[in-house]
Amino acid sequence: MALPDFSMRQLLEAGVHFGHQSHRWNPKMSDFIFAARNNIHIIDLAQTVPLLHRALQAVSDTVAKGARILFVGTKRQAQDGVAEAAKRSAQYFVNSRWLGGTLTNWKTVSGSIKRLR
Secondary structure, three states: OOOOOOOHHHHHHOOOOEEEEOOOOOHHHHHHEEEEEOOEEEEOHHHHHHHHHHHHHHHHHHHHOOOOOEEEOOOHHHHHHHHHHHHHOOOEEEOOOOOOOOOOOHHHHHHHHHHHO
């Protein structure tokens, strides 16, 4: 399967550069923030494009080795795209509510699931 091709212009037109409100940010992201406009962080697409290409290559390599990928995108704008990408690549996805602790606290989450059954 060929990797999707995209340009900075396409990402810009899709609104990928819009980040969170400037008061709701993670300081670890400071290197990737281009500016703040109207209290919204603007993501630096000059860095995003090569890093996104790298991430796509890593996902492709992982799938080629027979490993599995979990696609997660619960925002309304991403739900259909996440499901479509996962189905096209025969992988798993979560596109509705994400249950906190599903990966990081599986022991407790699985116990809750068993109690519900």
